[in-house]
Amino acid sequence: MNAQMKTGILVASLVVVAVVASFAKRSDVYLLTLYCVYLMATFGLNLTVGYAGQMSLGQAAFFGIGAYVAAIALKAGVPFLLVLPISAIACFVVGLALGFPALRVQHHYLAFATLGFNVLVYLVMRNEEKLTGGTFGISGIPRPSLFGVSFDGPLAFFFFTFVSLIILAFFLWWLLRSPWGRAFAALRDNPIRAESLGVNITAYTLLAFAIGAACAGIGGVYYASLVEFIEPGPFHFSTSLTMLLAVIVGGSGRFFGPVIGTIIIILLPELLRSTNVSWLKFMQTWYLAVFGVAVVALMIWLPGGILSIGDRFKSKEVAK
Amino acid sequence: MTPFLEVKDVRKAYGAIKAVDGVSFDVGPGEIVGVIGPNGSGKTTLFNSILGQIAPTSGHVEFCGEDITGMSPLELSRRGVGRTFQTLQVFVKLSVRDNLIAAAQEFKGTLGGRLFAKPDAGLGDHADQMIELFRLKHVAHLPAGSLSYGQQKLIDIAMAFMAAPRLVLLDEPCAGVNPSLVDQLHDRLVELNKTQGGSFVVIEHNMDFIMKLCPHVICMVEGKVLAEGPPAQVQGNRAVLEAYLGN
Numbered sequence: 048m049n050a051q052m053k054t055g056i057l058v059a060s061l062v063v064v065a066v067v068a069s070f071a072k073r074s075d076v077y078l079l080t081l082y083c084v085y086l087m088a089t090f091g092l093n094l095t096v097g098y099a100g101q102m103s104l105g106q107a108a109f110f111g112i113g114a115y116v117a118a119i120a121l122k123a124g125v126p127f128l129l130v131l132p133i134s135a136i137a138c139f140v141v142g143l144a145l146g147f148p149a150l151r152v153q154h155h156y157l158a159f160a161t162l163g164f165n166v167l168v169y170l171v172m173r174n175e176e177k178l179t180g181g182t183f184g185i186s187g188i189p190r191p192s193l194f195g196v197s198f199d200g201p202l203a204f205f206f207f208t209f210v211s212l213i214i215l216a217f218f219l220w221w222l223l224r225s226p227w228g229r230a231f232a233a234l235r236d237n238p239i240r241a242e243s244l245g246v247n248i249t250a251y252t253l254l255a256f257a258i259g260a261a262c263a264g265i266g267g268v269y270y271a272s273l274v275e276f277i278e279p280g281p282f283h284f285s286t287s288l289t290m291l292l293a294v295i296v297g298g299s300g301r302f303f304g305p306v307i308g309t310i311i312i313i314l315l316p317e318l319l320r321s322t323n324v325s326w327l328k329f330m331q332t333w334y335l336a337v338f339g340v341a342v343v344a345l346m347i348w349l350p351g352g353i354l355s356i357g358d359r360f361k362s363k364e365v366a367k
Numbered sequence: 368m369t370p371f372l373e374v375k376d377v378r379k380a381y382g383a384i385k386a387v388d389g390v391s392f393d394v395g396p397g398e399i400v401g402v403i404g405p406n407g408s409g410k411t412t413l414f415n416s417i418l419g420q421i422a423p424t425s426g427h428v429e430f431c432g433e434d435i436t437g438m439s440p441l442e443l444s445r446r447g448v449g450r451t452f453q454t455l456q457v458f459v460k461l462s463v464r465d466n467l468i469a470a471a472q473e474f475k476g477t478l479g480g481r482l483f484a485k486p487d488a489g490l491g492d493h494a495d496q497m498i499e500l501f502r503l504k505h506v507a508h509l510p511a512g513s514l515s516y517g518q519q520k521l522i523d524i525a526m527a528f529m530a531a532p533r534l535v536l537l538d539e540p541c542a543g544v545n546p547s548l549v550d551q552l553h554d555r556l557v558e559l560n561k562t563q564g565g566s567f568v569v570i571e572h573n574m575d576f577i578m579k580l581c582p583h584v585i586c587m588v589e590g591k592v593l594a595e596g597p598p599a600q601v602q603g604n605r606a607v608l609e610a611y612l613g614n
């Protein structure tokens with residue numbers, strides 16, 4: 048497949064999503080928007096985990112920090128376009144800090160260090176009632192209106208989120224195509240060799256966490272605005288696990304991996320939960336079981352994720 | 368003439384094991400020095416002590432008149448010191464071409480500047496030349512991890528030269544490489560020595576390779592330098608024959 052064909056498929060898919068959304072019922076538009084929001088976070092996590100090889104089970108914490116900062120700021124009347132960079136920078140800075148353990152430990156130790164961080168953030172959200180509203184959360188979060196145009200309606204807010212997601216994805220694509228992307232991959236594949244070739248592994252490790260965190264923070268801003276009410280629940284570390292699963296199932300370290308993974312791990316269960324089609328209703332009860340078996344099977348036959356299927360065929364050809 | 372690399376009485380002990388036990392030697396600009404010796408004689412540990420992978424217990428290393436003892440690999444790479452490792456160390460998921468670019472891009476501009484640089488960091492042509500030199504053109508776009516051991520070894524070595532370092536330390540470049548590639552490797556190293564003008568220190572068990580490549584050879588046994596000089600002389604040394612080459 049050449050680059051032109053790929054671009055064609057991409058543009059066509061984006062148009063299809065836009066058209067489908069335009070004719071979808073209200074609850075489905077909501078789900079599509081939710082998908083875009085989670086995808087911002089999983090795109091970021093893919094950079095941290097898939098490209099730079101830094102295990103993280105703390106992405107939901109950044110998603111939450113972004114959402115809470117946005118909720119508080121938006122309610123205080125700060126304009127949306129200002130809230131975005133504030134949340135992104137806040138998460139970038141906290142992400143830098145979370146990168147420091149990664150300079151000392153790797154793999155499953157790092158997974159637990161980041162998970163601990165997520166638990167800590169969750170506790171702050173639940174217990175610092177003055178700031179976060181505790182378990183009651185924060186309600187009445189406004190949706191944005193830019194240059195006099197309100198994005199309050201479900202479809203308007205969907206398109207606003209959709210376009211923002213495309214911009215974020217384009218930015219990440221550009222960043223990963225730059226020499227930084229290669230340095231992240233070098234860090235992931237072989238940090239010792241990388242360092243002897245002048246790769247500043249300290250800087251790139253911290254950046255990998257910070258950029259991934261900033262993406263989740265941006266996702267959190269849209270999340271707060273979408274649901275209009277936030278409480279600690281969605282930012283529990285189990286969401287971090289879900290996000291990591293989405294990255295791995297889709298194909299970690301592949302640009303479009305999170306797009307596929309987030310459909311399967313986040314969108315599909317939600318769609319099934321809200322369906323009225325009778326045979327799909329049957330699936331509702333069985334979804335988790337089927338899902339569990341499917342993930343096990345996938346990890347055995349396609350450990351590189353769904354998007355690695357092309358490589359499977361290619362490597363068989365080379366082997367011949 | 369002040370030597371380029373000066374290793375002065377370097378020692379490294381692991382508990383009771385004296386892995387490197389007072390080694391001194393000099394390397395001049397553009398010189399190729401061979402290091403031979405039986406397994407476990409401390410050759411790799413000596414390299415690691417020079418290159419900041421481990422801190423020597425005592426002793427000094429000077430490079431171009433500067434004390435570089437205990438400097439990190441990152442700082443050393445900035446000063447133009449490169450290396451290969453005894454085991455394969457390539458970036459398995461990156462293509463051959465990207466491996467080579469990755470090996471030099473961090474020396475171009477600033478960290479922030481590289482975000483806005485061209486995707487190949489302006490090194491595409493240079494990488495292609497290196498690919499040409501090492502006869503890797505037919506695999507240039509495949510992931511390094513998918514290639515044969517010998518091919519990966521060539522990439523591994525080519526990477527060390529991408530940034531044209533002033534000093535390169537090679538740890539057993541011929542290990543696991545088939546004989547036809549060994550000859551090719553010899554020619555490539557001679558060529559790079561001529562074109563880039565760097566100094567090499569080469570650990571190797573392949574005596575033919577060392578004899579052909581290195582005008583100066585050091586033989587290490589049990590952490591100490593047992594003999595030093597032109598290869599023929601070291602090879603004929605009685606002590607060396609007894610400790611290493613005899614069997």
Ligand SMILES: Nc1ncnc2c1ncn2[C@@H]1O[C@H](COP(=O)(O)OP(=O)(O)O)[C@@H](O)[C@H]1O
Pocket residue numbers: 381384385386404405406407408409410411412413
């Ligand atoms: N990290 C280490 N811990 C303990 N002993 C080590 C370590 N690295 C090397 N050694 C010991 O140091 C000695 C020299 O090893 P090495 O430098 O690898 O030798 P060579 O490269 O000449 O084969 C060996 O006895 C080895 O067992």
Ligand SMILES: [Mg+2]
Pocket residue numbers: 410411412453
């Ligand atoms: Mg060795």
